[in-house]
Amino acid sequence: MKIIVCIKQVPDTTEVRIDPVKGTLIRDGVPSILNPDDKSALEEALKIKETLGQDTTVTVITMGPPQAEEILREAMAMGADSAYLLSDRAFAGSDTWATSNAIAAAIKSIDNFDIVFCGRQAIDGDTAQVGPQIAQRLGMAQVTYVQSLKVEGRSIIVDRALEDGYETIEVNTPVLLTAIKELNTPRYMSMNGIFTAFKEKEIKVLGIKDIGLDPALTGLTGSPTQVRKSFTPEPKGKGEMLTGSVKEMSDQLVIKLKQKHLI
Numbered sequence: 001m002k003i004i005v006c007i008k009q010v011p012d013t014t015e016v017r018i019d020p021v022k023g024t025l026i027r028d029g030v031p032s033i034l035n036p037d038d039k040s041a042l043e044e045a046l047k048i049k050e051t052l053g054q055d056t057t058v059t060v061i062t063m064g065p066p067q068a069e070e071i072l073r074e075a076m077a078m079g080a081d082s083a084y085l086l087s088d089r090a091f092a093g094s095d096t097w098a099t100s101n102a103i104a105a106a107i108k109s110i111d112n113f114d115i116v117f118c119g120r121q122a123i124d125g126d127t128a129q130v131g132p133q134i135a136q137r138l139g140m141a142q143v144t145y146v147q148s149l150k151v152e153g154r155s156i157i158v159d160r161a162l163e164d165g166y167e168t169i170e171v172n173t174p175v176l177l178t179a180i181k182e183l184n185t186p187r188y189m190s191m192n193g194i195f196t197a198f199k200e201k202e203i204k205v206l207g208i209k210d211i212g213l214d215p216a217l218t219g220l221t222g223s224p225t226q227v228r229k230s231f232t233p234e235p236k237g238k239g240e241m242l243t244g245s246v247k248e249m250s251d252q253l254v255i256k257l258k259q260k261h262l263i
C-alpha cells in the first residue's frame with residue numbers, strides 16, 4: 001500500500017497575532033512546528049505500515065518555503081520513507097484553492113497513492129478546506145474527521161467524529177482521509193531516525209514545472225479569495241451573571257434583551 005501524508009509547518013501557537021499596521025501574521029519569535037493534526041495523520045500512516053509490512057510506504061509532502069524542510073526531516077525521523085518539498089515562487093500568495101491545486105498536482109506527479117492523509121485543519125489558517133479540495137481535484141473518495149480506522153484489504157473501516165457521537169463508514173481505496181488528534185498519540189522521533197533523517201536522507205524539491213501545473217492555477221493569480229483586512233477583534237466587555245431561580249433569571253434576561261431592542 002502507498003500512503004502519502006500532507007503536512008504543514010505552522011507557528012507554535014493557537015493565539016495567532018496580527019500586525020495591526022500591515023494586517024499580516026506576526027511570526028517573529030514564534031517557533032514553528034509540525035501541525036498537530038498532521039502529526040496524527042502521519043502516526044496513523046506509520047501504524048498502517050507496521051501492520052501491513054514493508055511493502056507499505058509512507059511519503060510526506062509539504063508546500064512551503066525552504067525552511068519547511070525541517071518538518072519533513074522530523075517526519076522522516078518518526079519513520080516516513082521519503083519526503084517532498086513543494087517550493088517555488090509561483091506558489092507564493094496561494095489561498096486554499098491554489099494550495100490544493102498545487103498539492104494535488106504534485107501528488108499526481110509523484111505516484112498513484114492508495115491513501116492520501118491530511119490533518120483536519122492547520123492551526124494557523126484553520127479553514128479545514130485543503131484536504132477536501134485535494135480529494136476533489138484527485139477525484140478520490142474522502143472521509144473527514146477520522147477518529148479511528150482499520151484497514152481490511154482494499155477496504156478501510158473508519159469511525160468519523162460527529163458533534164454528539166461518531167459514524168462508521170466503510171470505504172475503498174484510493175481515499176483521502178483527514179485526521180483529528182483523537183486518532184492516536186504520535187510517537188517521538190527515534191535517535192536512529194533523527195540521525196538518518198538529518199544526516200543521510202534526501203528531500204526532493206519540486207517546483208511548478210516538475211508538477212506540470214498551469215501557473216494560472218496557483219499563487220496569487222490562481223487565488224480567487226483575497227484577504228481585504230486582518231485584525232484582532234476588540235476584547236468583549238465583561239459578562240454579567242444573572243442570579244435567582246430559572247424563572248427569575250429568564251425574566252431578567254427578557255428585560256435586558258428588550259432594553260437592547262434585540263427582541
Ligand SMILES: Cc1cc2nc3c(=O)[nH]c(=O)nc-3n(C[C@H](O)[C@H](O)[C@H](O)COP(=O)(O)OP(=O)(O)OC[C@H]3O[C@@H](n4cnc5c(N)ncnc54)[C@H](O)[C@@H]3O)c2cc1C
Binds near residue numbers: 118
Ligand atoms: C482567503 C485566503 C487568502 C490567503 N492568502 C495567503 C497569502 O497571500 N499568502 C500566504 O502565504 N498564505 C495565504 N493564505 C494562507 C494559505 O492559503 C493557507 O496557509 C493554505 O492554503 C492552507 O490553508 P489552511 O491553513 O487553512 O489549511 P487547512 O485547510 O486547515 O489544512 C488542512 C490540511 O491540509 C494540509 N495542508 C494544508 N496546507 C498545506 C501545505 N502548505 N502543505 C502540505 N499540506 C497542507 C494539512 O494536512 C492540513 O492539516 C490565505 C488563506 C486564505 C483563506
